[in-house]
C-alpha cells in the first residue's frame with residue numbers, strides 16, 4: 001500500500017476487478033445475480049449510499065429493526081436523507097425477535113425496505129438474520145431486505161440466498177483485515193438496475209458507481225488506491241489462512257481464550273452465551289469502588305493494549321474485540337495485563353459483581 005499507483009493504471013484496474021470478484025466469492029454468490037460495489041469512505045458511507053440508492057426519492061418507507069448503536073445509525077441515515085422510517089426497537093442486550101417483526105409486518109403499513117444489523121458491534125449480539133429475512137419475504141415479498149454485515153462479513157456465516165438478502169454492506173477494515181478507506185455493498189443486479197436516478201446525492205449513488213465500474217473498471221471519483229492495494233493483500237492473506245473457515249476458527253479461538261480468562265478474573269459478560277458472537281465481547285464494570293474505566297483503559301493503553309468503552313445505553317460495560325490480526329497468544333497477553341492492571345488499581349481478583 002505504500003506505493004503510489006494512478007487511478008487508471010492497468011495494475012490498479014486489475015486490483016479493482018480482483019477485489020470485486022473475490023468479495024462475491026466470499027459471499028458465496030456469482031456476478032450473474034449480485035454485484036460488488038466498492039464505495040469510498042467508511043462503512044457508514046456505504047450504508048448511507050445503499051438507502052439513498054435503493055429507495056426512490058418520493059414516497060418510500062423503511063422499517064429499521066434495531067437493538068443497538070448501529071441499528072440506530074440507520075435510523076439517523078433515513079432521517080438525514082428524508083426517508084420515512086419506522087423503527088422496531090429491541091433491548092440492546094437481546095437479539096431482535098422474529099415474532100415481533102412478523103407482527104410489525106402484518107399491519108397495514110407497507111415497507112419498501114426492511115433493515116437489520118447482523119453483528120451489532122455495540123454489544124456483540126448476533127441477530128437471527130435468516131429468520132428475519134424469511135419473515136420479511138413471506139409477509140412482504142416486494143420489500144427490499146438490507147443487512148448491515150459490516151463487522152461480521154468474512155468470519156460469521158451469512159447465507160445470502162437462504163436469508164433472502166437483497167443488499168448487504170461491509171467494509172475493508174473489519175474481518176477481512178484491510179486498512180480503512182473504503183466499504184462495499186453486495187446487491188442484487190435486478191434491484192440495482194432499477195435504481196437509476198434514485199440517489200439524493202451525487203457521490204453516494206451506487207447505481208452510477210456500479211455502472212461506471214462495470215463499464216470501465218474505474219471509479220467515478222478519486223479511488224482509495226492505497227487502501228485497495230492493501231485490501232488485495234488482505235484477501236490473499238485471508239485465502240492463505242484457509243478463507244472463511246480459517247478466519248472464523250481463529251476468531252472463535254480468540255474469543256474462547258478471552259472468555260475463559262475473563263471468567264477466571266471474575267468479570268461478567270453483558271450477553272447470554274447463546275446470543276453472543278465472537279467479534280466483540282461486552283463486560284460489565286466490576287462493582288469495586290477502585291474501578292474507574294478511564295483509568296483501567298489508560299493503564300492498558302500504556303501497555304499497547306487497546307480496548308473499547310461500552311456502547312450500550314444505561315448499562316456500564318466495556319468491550320474487547322477479538323478480530324483483526326489477533327491470535328490466542330495476544331488474548332493471553334491481554335489477560336495477563338488486565339490482571340496486573342487490576343492489582344495496580346488495588347482491585348482484588350476475582351472482581352466483585
Ligand SMILES: Cc1ncc(COP(=O)(O)O)c(C=O)c1O
Nearest residue numbers: 042043044070119121148150151
Ligand atoms: C455493525 C456496524 N455497522 C456500522 C459501522 C460503522 O462503520 P464505520 O465506522 O466504518 O462508518 C460499524 C463500525 O464499527 C459496525 O460495526
